[in-house]
Amino acid sequence: MDKSAADLEVGLHRRDAEAIAVEFRFSRPDSDAEVRLGQGVARFDLAALNKLPAGSPDYTRQLTDALFADPEVRSAFAQAFASAQSLEMPLRLRLFIGSSLPELHSLHWEALANPLDGQPLSSNEHVLFSRYLSSQDWRSVQLRPKDKLRALVFIANPSNLSDYQNLSPIDVEGELQRARESMGEMQITSVPSEAQPSENKKLPATLERLIALLRQENQDVLYLVCHGALTDDEPYLWLEDEQGRAAVTPGAELVSRLQEMAQQPRLVVLASCQSAGNPTRGDALMALGPRLAQAGVPAVLAMQGNISLETIAAFMPVFFRQLHQDGLVDQSVAVARSAVRQRLDHWMPALYMRLKSGRIWYIPGFGREQGFDKWRSLYRSIRNARCTPILGPGLYEALLGPPREIARRWAEAYHYPMQPHQRESLPQVAQFLAVNQYRRAPYDELQEHLKHEIRARFADQLPKEMLAETASLDDLIAAAGAIRWKDHPDDPYKVIAELPLPVYITTNTNNLLTIALQQAGKDPQVAICPWNEYIEQIESIYDKEPNFQPTLQRPLVYHLFGRLNEPYSVVLTEDDYFNFLIGATRNRDLIPKEVLQALVNSALLFVGFQLDDWQFRVLFHSILDQQGSLLRGGHPHVAVQILPEEGRILEPERARTYLEDYFAKDAEISLYWGSVQDFTSELQRGWRSQPA
Incomplete structure (x- = not known):
């Protein structure tokens, strides 16, 4: 699926008042090792560069000579280029400008030439050039399947543009037509809409x-067409007010609103003039x-x-066609730049990324070599009711939000002091709250957060009694589930609940699975894994019916990590997870034999985990510690679903190897x-097509 590329990061950092350190980090796709190719020095005469016509041959020559004047710098680049x-x-070239050099953002780096042959660097299809910017936002980038990509084409053409100097009306119909032709099969919402009468x-x-x-529509691409300008180091956009007249909007306001969103667009295309900054009028970093x-x-x-x-008009169709073909943003930009390289302003499209892979979509399915037969x-x-x-x-996550978002909000609210990458780990942030606030703080906070999140997401659709403070969390979740499932009959909970199975095991602490089974006409019975003394005192179906046997009509819902309505049963903090491993092993005799048998004598269907989360690791440790060889032998069809996200799981075959090592040498896992x-969705389609 991925088009492999060698990776070269060129970092610029201040060395002293005049010299700039140039660092090279190189890696090959066939190796996990990162190679430091050396370090050199560069000096840039910004005043002289700014006097030259932007993008002119003289500008290109002077900028290229300044960056590659040091033989060490030229040699390091030559090694990476030759290796690729x-x-x-291709060579994926990411230019990283350190925070000590904000003035270098004003340079037209897209005008660089290859120092080895003098040809344009950024319009070479074999060099995938982008400006790499670090972000304080540590949220992972969730991708969407290629055939489900959505785009919002948003065109602002205020009726009173003539009130402003040098602003001409935008060809709205032409822009819409170009966007639709360029984006191909992508689902498009537009403003103005072609459906408007x-x-x-x-x-x-x-x-x-x-x-x-x-x-509302969780758009993957925002294509924004409007006039823009950089004034007093502040970018402004000419959007519209409710009367269709100009609403000159500070760029900082748009940035702030997007930053507040739980899920941002994966790609934003700004087709407004000066939207990347005009270096003759201010600091481009502020654009x-x-x-x-x-x-x-x-x-x-x-x-x-x-x-x-x-x-x-020439650049965008090529860009979007290539993006639809390969899904790689930097590759698509390189191809599109090549298509307009003869134009004087070919250097003006600038790509800023925090994606190291460059990918914004994926094709769902099993590993290519293995397939899934x-x-x-x-x-x-x-x-045969032998699947668990x-x-x-x-x-x-679609209903209540992901745990990492809860962790991120708590980390910000309570000033979590540890490593930034840990700010999305709910067990680690919850542990901090338990120590820094009070022991039960994360459990109370979780209850309040979920109530607030449900009311915020479904405020206009919830029954009035659910808006009262006295409404229980279980009731709120049930009401939210009913709302979502009405519009999404293929929701994963609904699909799983329709399967004719006697035992369901869940690490989730909510009541959604039980509700989905009830809506499927079943009478589910609930039990909680007795990992601590408190849970041992909670009455379960086995206390009421000692000889209870799960059936297709009365399935067992077994909560491994507790239930929200029993706060002392919830596994939430790091300490909870460690105590769970100890307690589940100590109380193994209290675990229903039907659960133990299901883990050994049925195909295990893992749904909704990521390889690097705590629930996944602790779950497998507890299973393997208790049963040892349960994944060997007679049940090879185990499916593990991985949600593709930038910086998490990018290579299914390597992930499969990791899983095999994690379980046992001869574990047979289909990833x-x-x-x-x-x-x-694929499971539902296939199951419903089976003969009765």
């Missing part, structure tokens, strides 16, 4: 409407494109300077590459 050529693959009823392109559409990237938007394609509509075996296991779903947090929704 020997592998017959007349110009008099045209919905204005306001900031509020922009944010509302991004939130909108870099700000959006630093605020956490994975990829931003912006225009530096007053790019011509002719160049945009065991669907029939899996369906047979389900039909083990459910993780990925099933409820699915996709989201929970992808997998359960």
Whole structure:
């Protein structure tokens, strides 16, 4: 699926008042090792560069000579370039400008030439050039399947543009047509909409409407067409007010609103003039494109300077066609730049990224080499009631939000002092709250957070009694589930609940699985894993019916990590997870034999986990410690769903190798590459097509 590329990061950092350190980090796709190719020195005469016509041959020559004057710098680049050529693959070149050198953002780096042959560097299809910006936003980048990509085309053309100097009306119909032709099969929402009956009823392109559409439809691409300018080091956009007149909006306001969103667009394309900054009028770092990237938007394609509509019209169709073909933003930009390289403003499209892979979509499915030829075996296991779903947090994220988002909010609110990458680990942040506040703080905070989140997401749809403070969390979750499932009959919980199985094991602490089973006409019975003394005192179905046997009509729902309505049963902090491993082993005799047998004598269907989360690791440790060889032998069809995210799981075969080592040498695991929704949708289609 991925088009492999060698990776070269060129870092610029201040060395002293005049000299700039140039560092090279190089890695090959066939190796995990990162090679430091050396370090050199560069000096830039900004005053002289700024006097030259932007993008002119003289500008290109002087900028290239300044960066590669040091033989060490030229040699390091030559080594990386030659290595990529020997592998017959592109060189992904990411330029990283350190925080000590903000003035270097004003340079037109897209005008660089290859020091080895003098040819344009950024328009070479074998060099994938981008400006790499670090971000304080540590949220992972969740990708979407290629065939489900959504784009919002948002065009602001205020009726009173003539009130402003040098601002001409935008060809709205032409922009819409180009966008639709360029984006191909992508699902497009547009403002103004082609479905609007007349110009008099045209919905204005306001900031509020922009944010509302991004939130409602979870758009992957925002294509923004409007006039823009950099004034007093502040980017401004000419959006519209409710009357369709100009609403000159500070770029900082748009950045702030996007940063507040739980899920930002994966790619923002800014087709406004000067949207990447005009270095003759201010600091380009203060312009909108870099700000959006630093605020956490994975990829931003912006225009530096007053790019011509002719160049945009030639560039964008090539860019989007290539993006649809390969899914790699930097590859697509390189191909599109090559298509306009003869134009004087070819250097103006600038790509800012915090994506190291450059990818914004994926194709769901199992590993390419392995394939998955065991669907029939899996369906047979389900039909014979010898399949056991083990459910993780990925099933409820669409309804309640992901655990990492809860962790991030708590880390910000309570000033979590540890490593930034730990700010998305709920067990680690919850442990901090338990120590820094009081022992029960994370459990109380979790209850309050979930109540607030449900009311915020479903405020207009919840029954009035659910808005009262006295409403229980279980009731709120049930009400929210009913709302979502009404509009999403293929929700993963609904799909799993329809399967004719006697035992369900879940690490989730909510009641959604029980509710889904009830809606499927079943009478589920609930039990909690007795990992501490408190849970041992909770009455379960086995106290009421000592000889209870789970059936298809009365399935057992076994909560490994507790239930929210029993706060002392919830596994939440780091200490809880360690205590769970000890307690579950100590109380093994209290675990229902039906659960133990299901883990040994059925196909295990893991749904909704990520390889690097605590629930996944602790779950498998507890299973393996108790049963040892349960994944060997007679049940080879185990499916593990991985949600593809930048910086997490990018290579299914390597992940499969990791899983095999994690379980046992001869564990037979089929690794699915996709989201929970992808997998359960495919499972549902296949199961319903089976003969009765």
